[in-house]
Structure formats: structure tokens, C-alpha cells
Amino acid sequence: MKFFVDTADTKEIAELAETGLLDGVTTNPSLVHKAGRDFMEVTKEICDLVDGPVSAEVVALDHEGMMREAEVLRKIADNVCIKVPLTMDGLKSCKKLTGDGTMVNVTLCFSANQALLAAKAGATFVSPFVGRHDDNGFDGMQLIEDIRLIYDNYAFETQVLVASIRHPIHVLQSAKIGADVATMPPNVIRGLFKHVLTEKGIEGFLADWAKTGQSI
Numbered sequence: 001m002k003f004f005v006d007t008a009d010t011k012e013i014a015e016l017a018e019t020g021l022l023d024g025v026t027t028n029p030s031l032v033h034k035a036g037r038d039f040m041e042v043t044k045e046i047c048d049l050v051d052g053p054v055s056a057e058v059v060a061l062d063h064e065g066m067m068r069e070a071e072v073l074r075k076i077a078d079n080v081c082i083k084v085p086l087t088m089d090g091l092k093s094c095k096k097l098t099g100d101g102t103m104v105n106v107t108l109c110f111s112a113n114q115a116l117l118a119a120k121a122g123a124t125f126v127s128p129f130v131g132r133h134d135d136n137g138f139d140g141m142q143l144i145e146d147i148r149l150i151y152d153n154y155a156f157e158t159q160v161l162v163a164s165i166r167h168p169i170h171v172l173q174s175a176k177i178g179a180d181v182a183t184m185p186p187n188v189i190r191g192l193f194k195h196v197l198t199e200k201g202i203e204g205f206l207a208d209w210a211k212t213g214q215s216i
Contacts, residue, residue: 001175004052004183006163008035010045012186017049024052026105026127026163026183028083029059040076047077053124055105057083058093066093074102081105081124086114091121098122105161110138112146119156125181130174131164140164141173148178168192 002023005016008031016022025046032039047054056076058069066089070082074097081103084090094104098121105125106118110133118126128147130140147160159180165171168191174182 001179002052002181003189004055004161004181005189006031006165006183006185008032008037008042008046009186010035010037010042010049013046013049016186016189021189022050022052023181024054024081024183025050026055026083026161028055028057028107040072043073043080044076047079050079052079053081053103053105054079055081055083055107055125057107061085061087061089063089063092066090067096070097070102083107083127086118086126091117091123094118094121094123098124107163109147110143112143112150115147115158115160116150119151119154119158123158125159125161127161127163127183129164130162130170131166133164134166140170141177144174144177144179 003021004024004026005013005022006026008027013025032042035042043056056073058066060066060069066084073082074080082097083105084093085108086106094106097104103124105127106123107127109115109126109128115126128143133140133143144162161181161183162174162179163183165182165184165188168188171182
């Protein structure tokens with residue numbers, strides 16, 4: 001499963017990229033606002049930090065507006081992935097863009113039927129939001145299972161990009177289901193490293209090593 005980080009904080013992205021575990025980046029208008037940076041500038045910087053897809057979201061809601069914005073965004077770098085909402089105009093734009101060879105991430109997916117439409121429109125990625133789904137009384141992981149089943153039934157090439165991940169258990173469940181990608185905040189990626197027995201083991205080794213009086 002590929003790991004994307006969901007942030008516009010270039011310092012966080014650079015640090016995580018050094019681990020070799022980062023396969024891409026997702027951003028959205030809210031994350032760019034939180035970073036307090038110029039949208040075009042920060043997107044270019046992120047594209048320089050990672051080799052994989054960097055999702056940059058359009059803000060227009062109509063097809064013509066989306067295409068105008070996409071034309072600007074995809075000139076930033078070859079690894080820009082245009083992010084569009086799962087609406088009729090969004091899927092119309094998705095079809096046009098992927099037909100031109102542009103990567104497209106269809107976002108704000110909350111049903112398997114919507115995911116089916118995204119795949120038929122040729123989306124590179126579809127982003128079902130599991131955390132928000134859970135928040136509203138639905139089973140986010142059941143949504144991932146349903147999408148995976150449908151995509152496998154028809155050999156769709158659209159990748160299931162699990163979004164709105166809140167904790168490491170979401171990552172584990174996504175991997176067990178067979179999701180293609182998980183995009184998560186930096187703190188969730190760091191949480192994957194943590195285990196009380198690992199930390200306890202390190203403490204024990206260090207204590208024993210100190211008793212030897214040696215150094216390397």
C-alpha cells in the first residue's frame with residue numbers, strides 16, 4: 001500500500017520524505033490555508049520534495065472553470081495530480097483531463113456508487129473519506145470494502161485512496177482490505193512507528209549497554 005501525507009506543511013513533508021516511506025502528497029484548500037502560504041508557491045515546493053503524485057485541488061465548481069484552473073495547476077510540475085470534487089462537472093472534467101494524460105484524484109467520495117462513477121470517468125484515484133463517514137454514523141471501512149469489491153469485479157484501474165484517516169487502525173484496516181493508497185496527517189504516519197514494547201525494548205538495551213561502560 002502506498003503512503004501519501006495529507007498536509008501542505010513543507011517541513012513535515014521534507015522530514016517524512018527522508019524516511020523513504022512517502023509515495024505522494026495530498027493537499028486541499030483548507031490545508032493550504034492552514035499553512036499560510038501562497039498556493040502556487042507551496043504546491044511547486046511540494047512537487048520538488050517528492051517524486052510521486054501531488055494532489056492540487058481546483059476550487060471552481062463548473063466544468064469550464066475546473067478546466068481553466070487545471071490548466072494552470074498541471075503546468076506547475078509533471079507530478080501534479082488534479083483534484084476534483086465528485087460532482088457531475090467534476091467527473092466531466094476528470095474524463096477530459098485523464099483523456100489528455102493528466103492524473104486526477106476524485107475527492108469527497110462517500111458512497112460506493114460515487115466511486116463506481118469515478119472509475120467509469122477514468123479517475124486515477126478516488127478518495128473515500130472514512131473518518132468523516134464514521135463521524136456521521138456510517139462505517140467508513142465498509143465503504144472501502146465495497147469499493148474494493150466493485151473495482152475488482154470489473155478490473156477498474158482507478159486506485160482506492162483512503163482519505164480522512166484519523167488513526168493507525170484506519171491504516172491497518174485499509175491495508176487488510178487491499179486499498180491502494182492511504183493518505184494521512186503527519187501525526188498518524190508517526191504513530192505507525194510507535195509500540196510500547198518497542199520503546200520498552202530500546203530502554204532495556206540502552207540500560208544494559210550503559211552498564212558495559214563501552215562506546216561505539
